[in-house]
Amino acid sequence: MGDRKVRDNLRTVFVYNIPDSMHWKGLWALFRFHGNVVDAFIPAKRSMEGNRFGFVRFAKLVDAQRAISRLDGFVILGKKIWVKMARFSGKRKI
Numbered sequence: 001m002g003d004r005k006v007r008d009n010l011r012t013v014f015v016y017n018i019p020d021s022m023h024w025k026g027l028w029a030l031f032r033f034h035g036n037v038v039d040a041f042i043p044a045k046r047s048m049e050g051n052r053f054g055f056v057r058f059a060k061l062v063d064a065q066r067a068i069s070r071l072d073g074f075v076i077l078g079k080k081i082w083v084k085m086a087r088f089s090g091k092r093k094i
Contacts, residue, residue, distance in 0.1 A: 009062045010058075011018060011060065012056070012058075012085070014055060015055065015082070018079070018081060022076070022077060024040045025040075031056045031058075034063065035043075036060065040056045064085065
């Protein structure tokens, strides 16, 4: 498993207030412009306020930081998204 080191290095970004019509592939495409996206995921459950949220994993910290600085507060499909570093590192397998 040569890619184990890469996987341990992943940086997860938390995205909040995702539009209802947006698919995880759309999330992937949006963030792909700002760095090397490894995984994008939108859980079926919502926040307590009823908003959708998701996670985008980047191969490098610099890519995650660039995406946060460019996309935090970005309006897509009429909704302003919030983007920040996730507080935990997900162990979800790709």
